[in-house]
Amino acid sequence: MTFRDLRGWIRFLEEEGELLRINDEVKLEPDVAAIGKAICESEGPGVFLEKIAGYTTPLTIGLHASWRRAALALGLKKDATREEQLAAWHRGWKRFPVARVEVGKAPCKENKMVGGEVNLFAFPIPRVNQQDGSFYICKPCCITRDPDTGVVNIGMYRMMILDRAKTGILIPSHQDAGRSYAKYLRRGQTMEMAVALGTEPILPMVAGTRIPPDWSEYDFAGALKGEPVEVVRGETVDLPVPAGAEIVLEGEVGPEKAFEGPFGEYHGAYSGYLRLPVFSIRAVSHRNHPIFDTLYIGRPNSENHYMTLFGKLVGAEEEMKRFVPSITRMAYLGPYGMNAVIQGRWRHSGEPRRAMNAWWGSSFGPHAKLLVCVDEDVDPWNPFDVMWAIATRVQGERDIVLMPHSEGVLDPTSNREGLSCKIGIDATKPRYPAYSYDPVDWVTEPPGTAQWKEKILQQWNRGRNP
Numbered sequence: 001m002t003f004r005d006l007r008g009w010i011r012f013l014e015e016e017g018e019l020l021r022i023n024d025e026v027k028l029e030p031d032v033a034a035i036g037k038a039i040c041e042s043e044g045p046g047v048f049l050e051k052i053a054g055y056t057t058p059l060t061i062g063l064h065a066s067w068r069r070a071a072l073a074l075g076l077k078k079d080a081t082r083e084e085q086l087a088a089w090h091r092g093w094k095r096f097p098v099a100r101v102e103v104g105k106a107p108c109k110e111n112k113m114v115g116g117e118v119n120l121f122a123f124p125i126p127r128v129n130q131q132d133g134s135f136y137i138c139k140p141c142c143i144t145r146d147p148d149t150g151v152v153n154i155g156m157y158r159m160m161i162l163d164r165a166k167t168g169i170l171i172p173s174h175q176d177a178g179r180s181y182a183k184y185l186r187r188g189q190t191m192e193m194a195v196a197l198g199t200e201p202i203l204p205m206v207a208g209t210r211i212p213p214d215w216s217e218y219d220f221a222g223a224l225k226g227e228p229v230e231v232v233r234g235e236t237v238d239l240p241v242p243a244g245a246e247i248v249l250e251g252e253v254g255p256e257k258a259f260e261g262p263f264g265e266y267h268g269a270y271s272g273y274l275r276l277p278v279f280s281i282r283a284v285s286h287r288n289h290p291i292f293d294t295l296y297i298g299r300p301n302s303e304n305h306y307m308t309l310f311g312k313l314v315g316a317e318e319e320m321k322r323f324v325p326s327i328t329r330m331a332y333l334g335p336y337g338m339n340a341v342i343q344g345r346w347r348h349s350g351e352p353r354r355a356m357n358a359w360w361g362s363s364f365g366p367h368a369k370l371l372v373c374v375d376e377d378v379d380p381w382n383p384f385d386v387m388w389a390i391a392t393r394v395q396g397e398r399d400i401v402l403m404p405h406s407e408g409v410l411d412p413t414s415n416r417e418g419l420s421c422k423i424g425i426d427a428t429k430p431r432y433p434a435y436s437y438d439p440v441d442w443v444t445e446p447p448g449t450a451q452w453k454e455k456i457l458q459q460w461n462r463g464r465n466p
């Protein structure tokens with residue numbers, strides 16, 4: 001089963017018994033966030049809020065917030081196992097690219113707000129955690145184009161509402177949109193951006209997942225679905241936008257910066273004030289009777305976990321295996337990709353260190369924190385197994401590796417400059433090559449070398465000076 005828009009996904013969830021409609025009026029604060037968190041804590045249904053006090057636009061939350069719905073979004077049965085879900089992501093990787101197609105019919109263009117009409121407060125955009133600095137769009141598919149390659153990127157980057165037509169946006173330089181943004185600024189240009197809100201379920205999953213920087217997320221989403229994503233050209237920007245999106249924001253990110261934050265981040269701590277680029281919105285288009293789709297993010301467990309954990313893991317595995325083919329599988333234990341376990345059929349006791357270096361050097365490095373390397377007899381998904389390997393195969397002074405002064409994106413323990421210490425634990429059994437170096441025997445000159453040296457030089461000199 002594949003989906004073309006949010007409405008098709010909602011209909012399907014309803015048929016599957018995976019959606020609860022709440023008709024009673026609820027408040028934007030704190031009800032929406034509390035409902036989102038409650039879904040994550042209970043693996044309950046997605047929720048459709050028909051009536052938010054003070055708003056005409058209804059809201060959906062938690063549509064990705066269970067492993068069942070993560071499987072359904074991938075076109076699998078809702079009881080699909082973790083291995084089946086991982087296999088679906090690997091299939092997408094192999095099938096890439098399935099290119100987007102332009103279509104004539106674009107429900108997202110049914111209504112428009114332009115210039116001074118733009119008003120984000122028309123939509124029920126919630127504050128997520130109590131101390132957040134403002135209301136946040138936290139499930140945005142941010143569409144930008146790399147000025148060098150022309151590749152269209154979709155990334156999920158938090159957006160804090162600054163006023164009717166402005167938001168802050170967190171696009172650090174290691175992210176694809178951040179890299180494009182820096183290139184535009186160096187050219188003295190601003191970066192056009194379109195933001196799709198409320199789409200078919202694959203797009204937010206892919207927007208929040210790291211894929212190679214020269215791959216368009218549209219073409220990867222197509223590969224995951226097995227059919228192309230339908231797009232139309234934006235109204236005021238030269239960017240493809242999902243034809244069936246509920247709401248599309250269009251505008252630009254230029255040199256202007258503003259204070260942003262705090263925001264209750266995915267690891268469960270507030271990130272403080274930041275000076276972030278400003279997204280200035282020049283046009284909004286939306287469907288008739290749009291639905292505002294959002295998620296809860298904050299202290300784990302939160303919806304981002306279900307939506308992108310497997311995608312991020314498969315991305316990491318695909319990247320890492322190019323460097324260290326001995327890796328057999330990877331797992332994430334704990335929140336959203338900070339702590340990884342790598343299982344390998346290690347050829348040599350030096351290889352887990354190479355895996356650590358590859359991990360910290362990979363595109364996942366900035367978010368990575370702890371890495372544990374284990375052998376094939378340890379299930380990397382099983383915390384008990386991993387702790388057993390640590391207890392029985394680790395000598396502290398030999399097997400714990402620290403990589404200080406590294407990128408520590410949003411790590412609450414990082415210093416003010418955002419630098420943090422990576423930790424590696426080599427919990428593998430010693431494994432030396434068959435051609436052992438032990439005991440060491442030192443090579444000596446073949447017998448007669450000294451005599452031969454004298455003889456050769458004598459004869460040679462005689463030849464040169466007859």
Ligand SMILES: Cc1cc2nc3c(=O)[nH]c(=O)nc-3n(C[C@H](O)[C@H](O)[C@H](O)COP(=O)(O)O)c2cc1C
Nearest residue numbers: 154155156157158170175176177207208209210304
């Ligand atoms: C709900 C959610 C919110 C996210 N917020 C941010 C964010 O504010 N800034 C950021 O750099 N990454 C954020 N991420 C992670 C990025 O979406 C992810 O790294 C993705 O790969 C970015 O796209 P890119 O690889 O094309 O840059 C978020 C992910 C999710 C699922």
Ligand SMILES: [Mn+2]
Nearest residue numbers: 153154176213
């Ligand atoms: Mn990307």
